[in-house]
Amino acid sequence: MMTTPIISIANLSKSYQNNLVLNSLSWDIEQGDIVALLGKNGAGKSTLLETIMNLRNGDQGELKLWDKHWEQLDQPTREKIGFVAQDIKGFEWMRVSDFLSYIGGFFPTWNKDYCEQLQSRWNLDPKKRVGDLSGGQSQILHVIQALSIKPELLILDEPVAHLDPSMRRQFLSELIELTCELNSTVVFSSHIVSDLERVANKVALLQNGIIDYYYDVEQLKSSIAHVKISADIPIEQTPLFTEFVNWRPLTNGATASVVRPLESSIENIAAQSNTNIETTPLSLEDWYLEVSHAAG
Amino acid sequence: MRQVRQTLWNLFSHSWITLIAITILTIVFVSFQLIIYVAEIQQSDAFKASTMTNLVLACFWGIYIGGALLRLKQYYLWKINQCFRQTLVTTYLGLLGVFNLLLIFPAYLNINSNHSPLVLVAPFCVSIFASQVVLAKSLILRAIVPVTPFIIGQLYWLNVDESLIMLLIIASTCGLIYYLYQSSSYRRTEPQDMVFPVASQSTGFKPSIVFKFNYFISLMIANHITKNKKNVSWSILLPHSKLAIFSFFYVLLIFVFLIFLGGAKKSMLEVFTLIFISTSLIAIVMEARQLLPQVKLFSHVFTEVDHRRLKNKILISLDKAFTYNGLIFITGAFLVGQLLSLESDALYFFSASIATLLIAMALHPLLLCLTWINVSLTQILVVSVYFLAIFFVSGWIEANHNSLFYSWEVLLFFICLVITRTLAQVLFWKKPLEKLLKTK
Numbered sequence: 001m002m003t004t005p006i007i008s009i010a011n012l013s014k015s016y017q018n019n020l021v022l023n024s025l026s027w028d029i030e031q032g033d034i035v036a037l038l039g040k041n042g043a044g045k046s047t048l049l050e051t052i053m054n055l056r057n058g059d060q061g062e063l064k065l066w067d068k069h070w071e072q073l074d075q076p077t078r079e080k081i082g083f084v085a086q087d088i089k090g091f092e093w094m095r096v097s098d099f100l101s102y103i104g105g106f107f108p109t110w111n112k113d114y115c116e117q118l119q120s121r122w123n124l125d126p127k128k129r130v131g132d133l134s135g136g137q138s139q140i141l142h143v144i145q146a147l148s149i150k151p152e153l154l155i156l157d158e159p160v161a162h163l164d165p166s167m168r169r170q171f172l173s174e175l176i177e178l179t180c181e182l183n184s185t186v187v188f189s190s191h192i193v194s195d196l197e198r199v200a201n202k203v204a205l206l207q208n209g210i211i212d213y214y215y216d217v218e219q220l221k222s223s224i225a226h227v228k229i230s231a232d233i234p235i236e237q238t239p240l241f242t243e244f245v246n247w248r249p250l251t252n253g254a255t256a257s258v259v260r261p262l263e264s265s266i267e268n269i270a271a272q273s274n275t276n277i278e279t280t281p282l283s284l285e286d287w288y289l290e291v292s293h294a295a296g
Numbered sequence: 297m298r299q300v301r302q303t304l305w306n307l308f309s310h311s312w313i314t315l316i317a318i319t320i321l322t323i324v325f326v327s328f329q330l331i332i333y334v335a336e337i338q339q340s341d342a343f344k345a346s347t348m349t350n351l352v353l354a355c356f357w358g359i360y361i362g363g364a365l366l367r368l369k370q371y372y373l374w375k376i377n378q379c380f381r382q383t384l385v386t387t388y389l390g391l392l393g394v395f396n397l398l399l400i401f402p403a404y405l406n407i408n409s410n411h412s413p414l415v416l417v418a419p420f421c422v423s424i425f426a427s428q429v430v431l432a433k434s435l436i437l438r439a440i441v442p443v444t445p446f447i448i449g450q451l452y453w454l455n456v457d458e459s460l461i462m463l464l465i466i467a468s469t470c471g472l473i474y475y476l477y478q479s480s481s482y483r484r485t486e487p488q489d490m491v492f493p494v495a496s497q498s499t500g501f502k503p504s505i506v507f508k509f510n511y512f513i514s515l516m517i518a519n520h521i522t523k524n525k526k527n528v529s530w531s532i533l534l535p536h537s538k539l540a541i542f543s544f545f546y547v548l549l550i551f552v553f554l555i556f557l558g559g560a561k562k563s564m565l566e567v568f569t570l571i572f573i574s575t576s577l578i579a580i581v582m583e584a585r586q587l588l589p590q591v592k593l594f595s596h597v598f599t600e601v602d603h604r605r606l607k608n609k610i611l612i613s614l615d616k617a618f619t620y621n622g623l624i625f626i627t628g629a630f631l632v633g634q635l636l637s638l639e640s641d642a643l644y645f646f647s648a649s650i651a652t653l654l655i656a657m658a659l660h661p662l663l664l665c666l667t668w669i670n671v672s673l674t675q676i677l678v679v680s681v682y683f684l685a686i687f688f689v690s691g692w693i694e695a696n697h698n699s700l701f702y703s704w705e706v707l708l709f710f711i712c713l714v715i716t717r718t719l720a721q722v723l724f725w726k727k728p729l730e731k732l733l734k735t736k
Binding site: 098 | 298299302303306309310311367368370371372373375376377378379380383480482
C-alpha cells in the first residue's frame with residue numbers, strides 16, 4: 001500500500017540572480033526515514049532545507065508537508081516540526097535556561113524533563129549566556145531545543161559541523177532513539193559521511209540542482225563498487241557499460257565505478273561483454289568522491 | 297500569558313546598560329516636565345516643550361525595544377509559528393503603547409491646551425517609526441523612515457489642520473505595523489550577497505550597484521584608494537563612499553523641502569542636521585565596526601608588537617571617510633543657502649555640520665574600541681547631548697553669527713575635542729588588536 005510522503009516536493013526551482021540552485025527538483029520523503037542529504041559546498045542544501053521549512057520561497061514548483069501546502073498547515077501541525085539552522089544568531093543576552101524555557105513555551109509538546117536531561121548529559125551550563133557559548137555549544141543548544149519538542153519532523157542543517165566526535169556520537173544516538181520512540185522523520189545535511197552510515201537509513205545527494213541519488217543506505221552500500229574489467233586490449237565504454245561511471249581505459253581492459261544499484265547484475269554484464277569483471281566494495285565516503293568526480 | 301510575560305522581559309532586558317541609561321534619561325526628562333507644570337510658562341509653550349521631550353523619549357524607547365524585537369524576529373519561528381509572531385508583535389505594541397500613553401497623558405491633562413486628542417498617540421507613532429532605525433532592512437530606510445512623522449509634521453507650517461496631520465501619521469504608522477508583521481528578518485542577506493553582505497545590507501542596493509558607485513566616487517574624490525589597491529581603508533570602509541552618496545541625497549532633500557516651505561526653514565534644518573548626525577557619526581563608525589574583522593586576513597603583515605601602524609591606518613581611514621562625507625554635506629548646505637538666500641540659516645547649518653564632523657572625528661576611536669553595549673550607551677548620550685545642544689546653541693549662534701569662528705567658546709569647544717580625541721586614540725592604541733577585531 002502506498003503511504004503519503006511526509007515531505008513531497010515537485011519541480012521545485014530556486015535561483016539567485018542567474019545562479020540556478022534548485023532545478024525542477026522532485027523528492028518524496030516517507031514517514032520514519034532518517035535521510036542524510038549530501039552535496040558539495042554551494043550545492044543548495046541549505047536553500048533546499050530552508051525552503052522545506054518555508055523560510056525561503058521557491059521560484060516555482062510545489063512543496064507539501066503531510067500532503068498540505070505550508071499555508072494550509074494548521075498551528076498544531078507546524079508545532080510538530082523541529083529545525084536547526086546552520087548558523088543561528090540571536091538570543092545572545094539570554095541565559096541558556098531562559099532561552100529554552102522561552103522557546104519551549106511556544107511548543108505544547110515541549111518535554112521539559114527531557115530538555116533538562118539533555119542539558120546535563122551534554123554538559124550545557126543552564127546559567128551561561130547564549131552569547132558566551134562556543135560554536136559547538138551553541139549548536140548543541142539548538143539541537144536540544146529542536147529535540148525537546150519531540151518533533152515528528154526534524155530538519156537539521158549541518159547539525160554536527162561544530163561538534164567533537166564524542167558529542168556527534170551522542171547526538172546521533174539521540175536521533176536514533178527519537179525516531180524509534182516517535183517514528184519521527186529526520187532530514188539532515190552533513191559533510192561527515194561516516195555519520196550518515198551510523199544513523200541514516202536513506203542517503204540523498206543534491207547536485208546540479210536535483211536530487212541526483214536517493215537510495216536506501218544498505219541497498220546502496222551493497223551495490224557500490226570499484227570495478228576492474230579485464231581484457232587483452234583497452235575497452236571503450238560501450239552502451240553495455242553505461243551504468244558505470246568514471247570510466248578509465250587501461251592497456252588490458254578498463255576500470256570504473258558503480259555508484260548506484262544496477263539494473264542488471266555484474267555477472268550478466270560480464271557475460272554479455274565477454275569480459276572478466278572484478279569488484280571491490282566502496283565505502284560511502286569513496287562513493288561520494290566518485291559521484292562528485294563523475295559530476296565534474 | 298506566560299509567553300507574553302517572558303517576551304516583555306526579553307524586550308526589556310536585552311541590554312542592561314542601555315536600559316539603565318534610557319531609564320535615567322526618562323527620569324530626567326519626566327522631571328523636566330514636572331518643572332514645566334509648576335513653572336509659570338505659557339500653556340502653548342509648555343505643551344510644546346513637554347511634547348518634544350516625550351517625543352525624544354519615545355524615539356529612545358522605540359529604538360531600544362525595536363532592537364530587542366529585531367533580535368527575536370531573526371529566529372526562524374517568526375516565519376513559521378504564528379503564535380510566536382503574534383506574541384512578539386502584540387507585546388512590542390502593547391509595551392510601547394502603554395509606556396508612551398503614560399508619558400503624554402499627564403501633560404495632556406495638566407496643560408490646558410487646545411490640541412486634538414489624537415496628539416495622545418503621537419509619541420506611540422514616533423516610537424514605532426524610531427524602531428525602524430534598527431528594524432529597517434537598509435541604511436537608507438533606517439535613516440529615512442524614522443524621520444517620516446517629523447517630515448509629515450512639517451505640514452503644520454503649510455497651515456494643514458493638526459488633526460489631519462495626526463491622521464496621516466496614524467495611517468502611516470498602521471501601514472508600518474502591518475509591514476513589520478508581514479516582513480521577516482530571517483537571514484536578511486541572500487546567498488548571492490554573502491560575499492559583501494554589508495554592501496547590500498546597509499544600502500538596500502544590489503552589491504554590483506554599490507561597487508559601481510564606489511568605483512565612480514573613488515575615482516572622483518578618493519583617488520588614492522585605487523592607487524593603493526585593496527588597503528586597510530578599503531577593507532574597513534568599503535561602504536564609506538556610498539555614505540557620501542547619502543550626503544548628496546540629503547542635500548537634495550533639503551533643497552526640495554526648502555523650496556516648498558515658506559517659513560520654518562530653520563526647523564527643517566534642525567531635522568536634517570539630526571539626520572546627518574545619525575548617518576555620519578553613527579553609521580560610518582558602526583559599519584567600520586562590522587567590517588573591522590576583515591583586517592584579520594592581513595593583520596599579520598603589520599609586524600610591530602602593538603600593531604600601532606595598522607591601528608593608525610584604521611583611524612586615518614575613518615578620519616578621511618568623515619572628511620569626505622562632511623565636506624560634501626557642508627558644500628551642499630552652503631550652495632543651498634546661497635541659492636535660496638538663507639545665509640543665516642545656512643550659517644547655522646554649516647556650523648552644526650562642522651561641529652558634527654569634529655565630534656565624529658574626536659569620538660570614533662572610542663566607539664571603535666568599546667563593546668557593543670557601551671557603544672549603544674555612548675550613541676544615546678551623544679545624540680541626547682546633540683539634541684539639547686541644537687536647541688540651546690542655535691540661539692547663541694544667531695546672536696554671535698558675526699564672530700562665530702573667533703569666539704573663546706569655539707576655541708574651548710575645539711580644545712575639548714582635541715583632548716577627547718587624544719584620550720580616545722590612546723585608548724584605541726592600548727586595546728589589544730584581537731579585542732578590537734572581535735567587535736561586532
